[in-house]
Amino acid sequence: MDDLVHAKAPPSASLVNLDSATATPSFSQTQTMVHDEMSVFVAAQRGDVAALRQLIESGSASATDRDEQNVTPLHWAAINAHIAACRYLLEQGADVDARGGDLVATPMQWAARNGYLYIIHxxxxxxxxxxxADSQGYNTLHLVTHSSSIMPLLYLLHQPISVDSRDAQGHTALMWAAYQGDALSVDLLLRHGANVNLKDEAGLTPLHWAVVRGNKVCIRRLVEKGGDVAAKDAEERTPRDMAVELKSLGAWKRALEEGGMNEHGVKRAKPLSDRNTKIAIFVMPTVFFYLIFMTLSVLPWYTGVLLAMAEFFGMHHIVTRVLLNKNTYTDSVSQTPYFAGIITASLIWVVYSWVTRLLHQAESHPFSHLMFALIVGLCAYNFFRAITLDPGTCPKPASDDELKQIIEDLASEGRLNGQTFCIQCCDRGKDLPNGGKKVKKSRKSHFKS
Incomplete structure (x- = not known):
């Protein structure tokens, strides 16, 4: 019988041509077994916990048995996503890291190929x-990336495994995600610190592999995160050269244009400096709101509304296409003070209208004016604080070596008193001094400064 999981063919590193580039690598999975009678392997494959319990408790089978392919019941339960069967087998002493099959893979690697989050957890x-790693050099992170499942990938990125770990051909998870055109996985890996300029054995970077797939979103995200557009592989080809060869130059050009560059990766110059651009974007809504309100007050409503909408579109066009020099109307606007300027302009013109029209014409309502002034002032104060205060950053998780050093420093200072241990250490206690026995505490505990 063939192995449950056939090898996933790695992308060709030495010869990337049109035929090999357009072929999607795939792996087949056989999730059934043929047996004449109920066995512990069939029960695990079906998720039949009652049958498993009967076979194991009667002594006719055990959780560590292996079939003719050297595969354990836990492998079968894992790849078929039978969490109850997996839990029972583990309770009965199944080897959680048992290796079996033609790929010499673990149960978690079998589950990772399908992206079964609950089984992996x-x-x-x-x-x-x-x-x-299995016989192909794939670890669980690589296999989850192959599955294009986001939640298992996010979960694994918070486990003690390097985001830049390589397979047998030197491919990282980011290279695989780029090759598959999986923009969500590419973005997630980049956010967790994946190196965008690592090269595999053939000198190909993740940007080269994104060009192979021709996915402009992946290309753009890699370039925006510092991908070297001039990086050359072992055959002296840049990503653009490969795009020409594979007839994906259109996707390459669109990706770089949306990123504010020409097709050679040179950034297009903006009309103003970054500081002056932000000031202009922040002030512009106030000016255009004045034009819009004047238009609505002068012209009849049926023409004024249309012209006011055109003026608003003109403001948005100037911000995105002129000041930001982008090719789309939505790109990078959220990273500018554009929306803050719109809210500020609204406050300014509301207060202006109140002062010039209501305050002197409704003097008989002093309490209403006072309440209005207090509410507007409170809104303006909180809005000002919201846009000026530092939102802070989410610190990058420490590596194992850094974590050990932190614990050793705390221990030497006498600050490790049994209540100041970081939650990450609870998962890595086996790698710490003395096996973490002196410092491994409740998962609810954390470092205290």
Whole structure:
């Protein structure tokens, strides 16, 4: 019988041509077994916990048995996403990191190929090692990336496994995600610190592999995160050269144009400096709101509304296409003070109308004016604080070596008193001094400064 999971063909590193580039690498999975009678493997494959319990408790089978392909019941339960069967087998002493099959893979690697988050979580909770590589050099992170499942990938990125770990051909998870055209996975890996300029054995970077797929979103995200557009592979080809060869130059050009560059990766000059651009974007809504309100007050409503909408569109066009020098009307606007300027302009003209028209014409309502002034002032104060205060940053998780050093420093200073241990250490206690026995505490505990 063939192995449950056939090898996933790695992208060709030495010869990338049109035929190989357009072929989507795939792996087949056989999730059934043929047996004449109920066995522990069939029960695990079907998720039949009652049958498993009967076979194991009667002594006719055990959780560590292996079939003719050297595969354990836990492998079968994991790849078929039977969490109850997996939990029972683990309780009965199944080896969580048992290797079997033609690819010499673990149960978690079998589950990772399908992106089964709950199975992966259960196995890691029972001590499964995500850094183990199968016979192809794929660890759990690579296999989850192959599945294009976002939640399991996010979960694994918070486990003690390097985001830049390589397979047998030197491919990282980011290279695989780029090659698959999986923009969500590319973005997630980049946000967790994946190196955008690493090269595989053939000198190909993630940007080269994104060009192979021709996905402009992946290309653009890699370029925006510092991908080297001039990087050359072992055959002296840049990503653009490969785009020409593979007839994906159109996607390459659109990706770089949306990123504010020409097709050679040179940024287009903006009409103003960054500081003056932000000032102009912040002030412009106030000016255009004046024009819009004047238009509505002078012209009849049926023409004034149309002209006011055209003026608003003109403001948006100037901000995105002129000041920001972007090719789309939505790109990077959220990273500018544009929306803050719109809210500020609204406050300015509301207060102006109140002062010039209502305050002197409704003097008999002093309490209403006072309440209005207090509410507007409170809104303006909180809005000002919201746009000026530092929102802070989310610190990058420490590596294992950094974590050990932190704990050693705290221990040497006498600050490690049993209540100041970081939650990450609870998952890495086996790598710490003395196996983490002196410092491993409740998961609810954390470092205290």
């Amino acid at each position: 259960l196995l890691i909770a029972h001590g499964a090692d995500p850094t183990i």
